[in-house]
Amino acid sequence: MPRDNHFANGMTLSVLLERTLLPLSAVTTAILFAWLLYYSSYGLRVGTEGFYLYSIANPFAYAINSPPTLFGFVYHWPYQWAGGDIVVLRMANVTLSMTLGWILSFLIIRRLWTVDRPHAAVLSAGIASLALVAFNPLMKLTPNYDTLTFHSLLVVMIGLLLADRPGRIRQVLGWSLVGVGGWCCFMGKPTTAAAIALLVMLYVVVLRRKSLLPMLGAALVALALLIVTAYLIDGGITGLVTRMVNSAEMEVVLGGRHEVSFMFRIDWLDISRGQLAIAVLMAIAFLLSILMGSTHKFLPSLALAAVLIVTIAIALLGTDPISINLSTLFLVPALICLGAMFNREGLVLRTQAPTSIALALTFLVLPHVSALGSALNYWSAGAKEALFWMLAVVAFLSPLAQQGRSVAALLPLTVLAQLLTASVINAAILKPWGQVKDLRAYTAVTPMPGGGKLVLSQPLHDYLATARAQARAAGLEIGTPVVDLSGRSPGLLFVLETRALGLPWLFGPWGSNSSPAHFGQPWPLVPSSGSNAAAVKALGLESCADLAKAWVLIEPEGPHRLDQTIVMASFGAREADYVAATAFETAITDSDDPDAYRQALLKPVRPTALAEQSCSEARR
Secondary structure (H helix, E strand, O other): OHHHHHHHHHOOHHHHHHHHHHHHHHHHHHHHHHHHHHHHHEOOOOOHHHHHHHHHHOHHHOOOOOOOOOHHHHHHHHHHHOOOOHHHHHHHHHHHHHHHHHHHHHHHHHHHOOOOHHHHHHHHHHHHHHHHHHHOOOOOOOOOHHHHHHHHHHHHHHHHHHHOOOOHHHHHHHHHHHHHHHHHHHHHOHHHHHHHHHHHHHHHHHHOOOOHHHHHHHHHHHHHHHHHHHHHHHOOHHHHHHHHHHHHHHHHHHOOOOOHHHHOOOOOOOOOHHHHHHHHHHHHHHHHHHHOOOOOOHHHHHHHHHHHHHHHHHHHHOOOOOOOOOOHHHHHHHHHHHHHHOHHHOHHHHOOOHHHHHHHHHHHHHHHHHHOOOOOOHHHHHHHHHHHHHHHHHHHOHHHHHHOOHHHHHHHHHHHHHHHHHHHHHHHHHOOOOOOOOHHHOOEEEEOOOOOEEEEOHHHHHHHHHHHHHHHHOOOOOOOEEEEOOOOOHHHHHHHOOEEOOOOOOOOOOOOOOOOEEOOEEHHHOOOOOHHHHHHHHHOOOOHHHHHOOEEEEOOOOOOOOOHHHHHHOOOOOHHHEEEEEEEEOOOOOOOOOOOOEEEEEEEOOOHHHHHHHHHHHHO
16 A cells, blocks of 8 residues: 555656556547547538538639638539548548648647657647637538638648748748638638738737748749639639629628628627636636646646546537537636736746747637628637637747646646537537537438438438429429529529529528527628628629529528519519429428428429520610
8 A cells, every 4th residue: 555655646747647648638639530520421501501512513603702702612623522522521621620720739839838749749639629619610511711711820820830940941831831821811711811911910020030031922922822713713813803892792782791891890708607607617727737836746637637538428428517608718718828927926927938929919819810801709700710719828828838847737728628629519519500409310311412421310301302302303404503582592402403593592681580699799790681682683693594594492481582573573584484393391400490491493484585585674
């Protein structure tokens, strides 16, 4: 017994960390990553993800983009390389997020902390697991403009850190990555691209780096890629500028609140008392573990091991005793930084280096930079990039590395990141927004265009399978143009393999009969007011030849339907010019509007020549 006590008390923390906690943390990271890869084949949001898939599969079919984003062109070739397999595309999206987050976290730790490569690899991988939060709250694993923007910001920061290291090759590579990241950011979200360009300049100025020429080189890289993109997409710069201007005007018509006057605003952090209490307790617990001195090593280590086991249990069993909200992803890192400022007479604050301060501030604002231009609450929209907030903590606490406690200080942050990730992702799996609850209960294997298969809820499977079978029986062929007046069904048209006219998603009115809040922002801030006018404008860019032979999807009692009379009249058509070819019921979900509604596919019966003439006359 005395010998056992001696072993427990005398065992150094470094040996304990290396032999027990670090391997357990590595296993936890692997489980979190594999967990999300596994669920890449589960679920589909007919609205949002249908829009993403349509934009990726057919980006050249449209003269404008609403919202003004070019992400579909970026993902189009990967989509083709994957053979149109949605699962492969999702898994690649998850892998890229994790990989870029891992690289950035590794570079930060190696730059500011004294940690050897093996330990840095394990710690950075655990922190990078927070990158997986980008796929919450809608459990949208399909590549989209938000994930492209997130990846772009990761690439820009990786480039800045590489450029800050000695060696000509590293600097050239670093600034080249900054340029590539800037171009990708423009393709995903132009407003964020402008903001990150300003942020990079401020970062360089604050650190007083002699980086004017390298920064110019990065700008030239981004410009060159943009010019090539313009010629590939629209035949030149003028065509791309016209596309973006018309796309921005479409947002004004749609009433999406994306104008400059709505863009720069201060949103309130939506936090409940329960979540505030959880954030305070977690911050205190991890501050004690991070800032504890050389005594009482064994109990904190045992507590960290217990937290890792709980994290694994959340992932494997689906139990969640914590239930972390997105707002908590900011509060916990913020409270940790605040507490560290007052510890030991402000040691962390007094010994900060300019680089760590600049990086901490940059990471702190990056989630809001990513959300810039969104109609949603900036805190909720930015929380998907919560990895940056955790990296701000890593940079801010870097003075602790001078005391030789790098691994002991970073491991609690790693464990915290893994716990937060598991809780948030588990909540998305249990309650995927706009779908039936609990992805784990899905069993209906549904073939998708491109040869891939998704595991869907039974109601959604029945809806898509019935619609596809009846549409084919009614004579709807692959590639047939369709005008979607349901206001919410781009995913159905994607499954039917038709060509949606006007836009991949003719967005319907949203708000009056929906939830009073949407991600912390009142529903009126979600695009809705000009849906009919926007649909008319978008269809006005299509040829009368396509509109003359187009089928029409309607949802007569649907909550987000477009005005059938107004939109049809814009291209010279009336209800009498169509016959109902088939009808089916939408899927029941657990969303704010769970009811099923009748949809119908209308087949044109007028002679094509007469329909074209009526369309031309209506436009005149």
